[in-house]
Amino acid sequence: MAKSAPFVWLDGKLVPWEQATMHVATECVLRGENVFEGERAYWSDTEQELFLFRHAEHIARLRQGAKIMRMTIPYSDAQIEEACIALIRACEYRGGVHFRPVAYFAEGELTDYKPEEIRTGMFILAFSRPTTKSVHEGVTSCVSTWRRNSDLASPSRIKAGSNYHNSRLAYIDARLSGFQIPILLNAAGKVAEGPGACFMMVRNGTVITPPVTADILESITRETLIELIRAELGVEVIERDIDRTELYICDEAFFCGSGHEVTPINSVDRYDVGEGKPGPLTRRIQKLYFDVVSGAQPKYRHWLTPVYGTATRASAAE
Ligand SMILES: Cc1ncc(COP(=O)(O)O)c(C=O)c1O
Structure with missing residues (x-):
């Protein structure tokens, strides 16, 4: 059975899973034209908090991939972070999460349109995913x-x-x-x-x-x-x-x-x-x-971004 989630973040909005659809004629669907990230969030029992791991580095890599593809992502880093957090909160996950921010080419003709002539969108998927056997x-x-x-x-x-x-x-x-x-x-x-x-x-x-x-x-x-x-x-x-x-x-x-x-x-x-x-x-x-x-090593707290706000965010200097 296909995995699912309560919500998907699609082009600026949280939408119920069933409504997160895309036209078959988009470059993303037709040719797999997208750049994405695979990130995890980890639950800390001690702090009752979920932490995104090295989220900033993932978004920096997303932008590098998009740059090579000559793709302009229509959201700022802060907007992407806010969107990831909003999605995970809406799904009410309190355990291991795997999430994927995806920047995609939509309607257009990738082979002969210039990148700015093709709409670029973004969606985020987030699934509950504990560590495997x-x-x-x-x-x-x-x-x-x-x-x-x-x-x-x-x-x-x-x-x-x-x-x-x-x-x-x-x-x-x-x-x-x-x-x-x-x-x-x-x-x-x-x-x-x-x-x-x-x-x-x-x-x-x-x-x-x-x-x-x-x-x-x-x-x-x-x-x-x-x-x-x-x-x-x-x-x-x-x-x-x-x-x-x-x-x-x-x-x-x-x-x-x-x-x-x-x-x-x-x-x-x-x-x-x-x-x-x-x-x-x-x-x-x-x-x-x-x-x-999971936050048990204070020296590396600057790699963690809290989702629910029960833990405070560490600065890179700590
Ligand atoms: C092909 C490939 N190599 C390496 C990695 C590991 O990359 P990262 O540690 O950034 O998840 C991934 C996972 O996303 C991958 O898909």
Whole structure:
């Protein structure tokens, strides 16, 4: 059954789920022409508050993607934040939330109209989404037979709806072969990322992740973890190309992303990763991440935006 929510924010208004419709002739529907974000909000039992995680960074990335697409988003950052908060409040969520602000091209003809001749709109979807079983148990992975979108063709750096045709091909192919989440190599044959998350592995106590030039999305979780692992765990993190065969001999590996959070990888192409179960450093990284996103680490409060107003917003200086 399709997931649903009580409300959707569509072009400036909160509308009931059933009324959030769009014409079939829009570029968004016809060609997947949109730029979007996937964000999470985390519930704190202690504070009885819901916190958006690194919302400002997500909106900055939305604007970067829109810039490359020559798309003008018709709302300010403050209006977008207000809209996200209004939607989540209207849905009365008091638990984990996954939400997606989407800027879309509407009526027009993308192939020959100038961007300013096509109406640009925005909608936001918000769903209740607790942490999945995969985060606790880990997943099986494989090297996809599909390559990640190239920066020279359909840049992975833009979080555009149409890029997810590539993700879907990889996902479905992996699922049909009995794996849970694939790893895509880029055109150069180096590890890029998962269909909806970045990739990190551990070798000899060092965390290694592909660079932002490896045809990956410039992930906010990846950036967050690089900072946290170095500062809080004192573990070295290296950004460098990763060969396919390194996947088979690494000690630990995991996907990271707003949606997938920190999802351990237990095997790749039926080679066990380490002991074939979530590794000890991965577990420490998970704990740190969940402490930070739920507000339990005061040092990182500036990454959190309260939804209901019971907690006060921290300034970047705190
Ligand atoms: C293709 C892809 N890579 C990486 C990520 C991780 O990005 P972030 O950490 O900003 O959610 C996502 C998730 O949204 C994604 O879809």
